[in-house]
Amino acid sequence: MAEAGIALIKIAVVLGFVLNLAALLTWAERKQSAVIQDRIGANRASVFGLRLFGLFHIAADALKMLTKEDHVPQTAEKFIHGAAPFISFFFALMGFAVIPFGDVLRVGGREIPLRILDLNIGILFIFAAIALEIYGSVLAGWSSGSHYATLGGMRGSVQMFSYEIAWGVSLLGIFMVYDSLDLNRVVLRQGDLLWGVLPKWGIVTQPLGFLLFLAAGMAITKRVPFDLPEGESEIIGYFVEYSGMKFGLFFLTDFVLTILISALLATLFFGGYQLPYLEPDGFRFPWGATWSLDHYTVVFLQFVALVLKIVFFCWLLLAVRWTYPRFRYDQLMDLGWKVLFPLAVANVILTGLVLTLIE
Amino acid sequence: MAEKVHCTIDGRTVEPRRGQTILQVADELGIYIPRYCYHPGLSIAGNCRICLVSVEKAPKPQIACYTQVQEGMTVWTHNEAAQKARRGVLEFLLVNHPLDCPVCDQAGECWLQDYYMQFGLYTSRLREDKIKKAKAKVLGPAVILDAERCILCTRCVRFCNEIAGTHELEVFQMGAHEELGTYPGVELKNPYSGCVVDICPVGALTDRDFRFKARVWYLSEQKSVCPGCATGCNIRVHFNQKRTHHALGKRVMRLKPRYNPHVNDWWMCDEGRYGYRWIDEGRLLVPQKRRDGTYVDLDWDQALSDVASGLRAVMDKHGPSSVAVLPSPQQTNEALYLVRRLFAEHLGVRHVDFWIPPATQGYHDDFLIKADKNPNSAGARLLGLFPRDGSPAAEEFLLNHGPLKALYVFRHDLLGRYGEEALRPLLGNLELLVYQGTNRNATSRRADYVLPSAAYMEEHGTFVNFKGRVQRLFQCLEPLAQSLPDWKILVRLAVLLGLELGHSGQEEIFLDMAREIPALDGLDYAALGDQGVESDFSGIPLWPKTVNRQRSNVSREQPAHLPRVTNDE
Amino acid sequence: MAYYNVSRPSEKLTWRERIYLPELFKGLRITTRHFVVNLALHAVRLLGIKTRRRGAVTFQYPEERRPLSPRLRTRHRLTKREDGMPRCVACMMCETVCPADCIYIVAGELPDPNVEKYPVRFDIDLGVCVFCGFCVEACPEDAIRMDTGILEIASDSREEMIYSIDRLLSG
Ligand code: SF4
Ligand code: SF4
Ligand code: SF4
Numbered sequence A: 001m002a003e004a005g006i007a008l009i010k011i012a013v014v015l016g017f018v019l020n021l022a023a024l025l026t027w028a029e030r031k032q033s034a035v036i037q038d039r040i041g042a043n044r045a046s047v048f049g050l051r052l053f054g055l056f057h058i059a060a061d062a063l064k065m066l067t068k069e070d071h072v073p074q075t076a077e078k079f080i081h082g083a084a085p086f087i088s089f090f091f092a093l094m095g096f097a098v099i100p101f102g103d104v105l106r107v108g109g110r111e112i113p114l115r116i117l118d119l120n121i122g123i124l125f126i127f128a129a130i131a132l133e134i135y136g137s138v139l140a141g142w143s144s145g146s147h148y149a150t151l152g153g154m155r156g157s158v159q160m161f162s163y164e165i166a167w168g169v170s171l172l173g174i175f176m177v178y179d180s181l182d183l184n185r186v187v188l189r190q191g192d193l194l195w196g197v198l199p200k201w202g203i204v205t206q207p208l209g210f211l212l213f214l215a216a217g218m219a220i221t222k223r224v225p226f227d228l229p230e231g232e233s234e235i236i237g238y239f240v241e242y243s244g245m246k247f248g249l250f251f252l253t254d255f256v257l258t259i260l261i262s263a264l265l266a267t268l269f270f271g272g273y274q275l276p277y278l279e280p281d282g283f284r285f286p287w288g289a290t291w292s293l294d295h296y297t298v299v300f301l302q303f304v305a306l307v308l309k310i311v312f313f314c315w316l317l318l319a320v321r322w323t324y325p326r327f328r329y330d331q332l333m334d335l336g337w338k339v340l341f342p343l344a345v346a347n348v349i350l351t352g353l354v355l356t357l358i359e
Numbered sequence B: 001m002a003e004k005v006h007c008t009i010d011g012r013t014v015e016p017r018r019g020q021t022i023l024q025v026a027d028e029l030g031i032y033i034p035r036y037c038y039h040p041g042l043s044i045a046g047n048c049r050i051c052l053v054s055v056e057k058a059p060k061p062q063i064a065c066y067t068q069v070q071e072g073m074t075v076w077t078h079n080e081a082a083q084k085a086r087r088g089v090l091e092f093l094l095v096n097h098p099l100d101c102p103v104c105d106q107a108g109e110c111w112l113q114d115y116y117m118q119f120g121l122y123t124s125r126l127r128e129d130k131i132k133k134a135k136a137k138v139l140g141p142a143v144i145l146d147a148e149r150c151i152l153c154t155r156c157v158r159f160c161n162e163i164a165g166t167h168e169l170e171v172f173q174m175g176a177h178e179e180l181g182t183y184p185g186v187e188l189k190n191p192y193s194g195c196v197v198d199i200c201p202v203g204a205l206t207d208r209d210f211r212f213k214a215r216v217w218y219l220s221e222q223k224s225v226c227p228g229c230a231t232g233c234n235i236r237v238h239f240n241q242k243r244t245h246h247a248l249g250k251r252v253m254r255l256k257p258r259y260n261p262h263v264n265d266w267w268m269c270d271e272g273r274y275g276y277r278w279i280d281e282g283r284l285l286v287p288q289k290r291r292d293g294t295y296v297d298l299d300w301d302q303a304l305s306d307v308a309s310g311l312r313a314v315m316d317k318h319g320p321s322s323v324a325v326l327p328s329p330q331q332t333n334e335a336l337y338l339v340r341r342l343f344a345e346h347l348g349v350r351h352v353d354f355w356i357p358p359a360t361q362g363y364h365d366d367f368l369i370k371a372d373k374n375p376n377s378a379g380a381r382l383l384g385l386f387p388r389d390g391s392p393a394a395e396e397f398l399l400n401h402g403p404l405k406a407l408y409v410f411r412h413d414l415l416g417r418y419g420e421e422a423l424r425p426l427l428g429n430l431e432l433l434v435y436q437g438t439n440r441n442a443t444s445r446r447a448d449y450v451l452p453s454a455a456y457m458e459e460h461g462t463f464v465n466f467k468g469r470v471q472r473l474f475q476c477l478e479p480l481a482q483s484l485p486d487w488k489i490l491v492r493l494a495v496l497l498g499l500e501l502g503h504s505g506q507e508e509i510f511l512d513m514a515r516e517i518p519a520l521d522g523l524d525y526a527a528l529g530d531q532g533v534e535s536d537f538s539g540i541p542l543w544p545k546t547v548n549r550q551r552s553n554v555s556r557e558q559p560a561h562l563p564r565v566t567n568d569e
Numbered sequence C: 001m002a003y004y005n006v007s008r009p010s011e012k013l014t015w016r017e018r019i020y021l022p023e024l025f026k027g028l029r030i031t032t033r034h035f036v037v038n039l040a041l042h043a044v045r046l047l048g049i050k051t052r053r054r055g056a057v058t059f060q061y062p063e064e065r066r067p068l069s070p071r072l073r074t075r076h077r078l079t080k081r082e083d084g085m086p087r088c089v090a091c092m093m094c095e096t097v098c099p100a101d102c103i104y105i106v107a108g109e110l111p112d113p114n115v116e117k118y119p120v121r122f123d124i125d126l127g128v129c130v131f132c133g134f135c136v137e138a139c140p141e142d143a144i145r146m147d148t149g150i151l152e153i154a155s156d157s158r159e160e161m162i163y164s165i166d167r168l169l170s171g
């Protein structure tokens, strides 16, 4: 019973965090792009004259989407058309189940692992979730009964399947180095120090893997420069026949995926919840200084560290979106198959060689 | 063969006939020399001087429209001297010309504009005030004059003198104050007055009917034949599909004569010219059926099956002699032919007559206008759509109360012609009155079924004029609303009455008809061309050539109550 | 046929550019610099400190308006004669030249023989107009101008976007 309660609390925490962050990202995207482009950005929504840098636009947008006409084309497969955004959204959220946001919390003699699902094949779970997420967009495209949408769905599925391969292979290096598929184990092992100073984060051991993962991850979130499935205003994508909150869900799914990729980047390459030199009982600096902290502070600090890392990557992904132009489709395929995939394979071979040499 | 002379025009050696003018020869060669006052249908005035050309050994440029070719003459139509001379003439013509193009109806088809763009293109050197003359002066029912725009070419004057023979117009005053006008107390009011607008090369004489209706560059053009009388003047229909708001949705904007040396030369009468309004006004739009004094709309399938079953019921009950069909000489041969196939031959209807004599004899003269105000009486005769074997003429079986139970009327306004009173016995007796026509009239308001048919501009087809000239109509417009060409209605009706005609276009019908009717032998639409073909049907038995398909009850003699058909008018 | 040699910078990418990664970082550096600098400027100005530069070039539109260039094409108007009649003589040059086919003119006759023609109806469907200004160029009477300075042309229905002669005459 208590187990279930704890699980529910954890789910609530993670969901609350992800959804709020996703909503915030809608605002952040508008504001960040504005600042990058020397503009001010959305700032009109106000409550009693209070504008709060346009933060109310989040609520205004949600309100708008909810009250908009939910238009379903006559030619659509009604049920699937309705279900598709939920499929997308659901599977995107599912990925967070295995992201560790701390090691264990000890309260009253009970050891609570700080992740929703303690799975020793965590990363495969995420792969599975994201692979299923693709169905959302493909089904949306097909069920809309519109050629544009169908083509968008096709483009989307081809893109995502292609990049998922490079994506997966780019991670193999990480698992070879840390010798586990369990994300928490990977994070814990990143706490080790290299030569006594450098935290053994993934970015250090797998710099190439990081870049590949980042690129492929962006392609999977279907955001600029990889937004061909959506191509909102020009080539028209799989959700062209959606309106209202169903469209809103697709929109949100993108941000949830952004957060998921950020969380994975943080977890796999930037030590997850690890803070450099923070041990379970406090800081221990390589030059010998120590600063002991109690268990709760450590867990809290670790959680904050993870959140900050995720937020940073979200920022980075948004910055990337507002920096590069979109690829052409052949360029996209070239990049996936002829650059990322071979490099990922090379990375695996290189890692293997180095590991063998070290041993 | 007239005597030939040898001369050179623009370096080309030609052998024109003696007496031809340089301009005529150049036209034959395809060399265009500008002209204002010259009109091939009028006498030569040679007063506008725009046609100046260089003639070698002549001291100064000569006017091409009046100078006759001489043996050994060498002419340059477009050398520098000629061009310069013409540019000078144009500048003179425009000295007092107002800058009216924005409000001038001629703009777009104005020869001043054309020539200015072709070889004028000078900057005005005029400093003085322009001379003012009469503007927007109404000359007659059809024509309005802007004397400032007139270039005094006297085409219009010559038209009234030579063609219309009515002498209304003259140029008055002298020098720069010369001004066109009518003689005091005279209106430009002759049956052909609209033609002066056609021949006026500039915007001085414009059409009151067309005034400000649309700009000419919005108009589309198609060839047709005037349905106003038996002459069948060749016309161009100008209609507006690009800016329908200009005349509140009316499509036909004006009619213009189309040159045909065998029929009307360059001319047409005012009655025909302005008799197009019914195309867009008072049309029947949907098939209708009368029920309890009001009309309800039907769709075509319903209407035709109702009519067919009505006809059938009457025929079954009272026999074919209780049915009468009145085809109209306003219909095309194609429609009339199907009337014949369906009613006279297939159903065996004996009361078929196209001729409803008009209440009064129509105006006619010895030029174009004929008393018979129908374009295709000859065609209907050719097709034998008149009483045969001693059966009574239409007027007789309508008024003398034959045992008619069903009456199928095409276009004729019987009630308008004979009045309600005279027809009361007939109407009381009728079980079915079908009206198939283009416009609402007193008869359509009494019919049990109203079938809207397309007007002549809305279908392809042929008319036969009083001389027996078979002329093509080209489709200008889509049939209005739900109306259908007569032939389509008849083909569909025939199917319902058990006759599979199988025609899918007017030309097919025409070919069938040409195969049967000796006067049309060997003709097809391509052979008719734009100007038609004179069919020689005097002396030939009108009907029939072959008997393979025909019933025997077709007459070979001319109906006595019709004007005699001749070829030599 | 005449032709021109257009000299373009070499389309060959350097080795560095082809690696792509450095260029990506270069781009990211630019956007990040803008982001950081502008954010800092915003923050400083929020605290009330005056800076020479602003963090954004934005005009806060309904409150702040940019001065319009006199040549800017804004909503049409029809000019008038001294007696208040439209200068337009319904010559339909503008209707003819209009690439969007959004001018509807119906001409009428005026008793004054020096004017003769005037527009009974003159509608511009601003919902369709592309603001090319051809109508102004084509007008021989200087009867139509696009100098009202009115940019806000919006309405709740298509019908309201059709400006009739009265609205166009009243400036
Ligand atoms: S007559 Fe010709 S040139 Fe003169 S105002 Fe009319 S259109 Fe213009
Ligand atoms: S009114 Fe026309 S046709 Fe008559 S003289 Fe003048 S320009 Fe010639
Ligand atoms: S601005 Fe251009 S599109 Fe608009 S009314 Fe004028 S001509 Fe037509």
Ligand code: SF4
Binding pocket: B102, C087, C088, C089, C090, C091, C092, C093, C094, C095, C105, C135, C138, C139, C140, C141, C142, C143, C144
């Ligand atoms: S071009 Fe000028 S004068 Fe002509 S219709 Fe248009 S606004 Fe009126």
Ligand code: FES
Binding pocket: B034, B035, B036, B037, B038, B045, B046, B047, B048, B049, B050, B051, B052, B063, B064, B065, B066
């Ligand atoms: S055409 Fe020859 S003088 Fe007028």
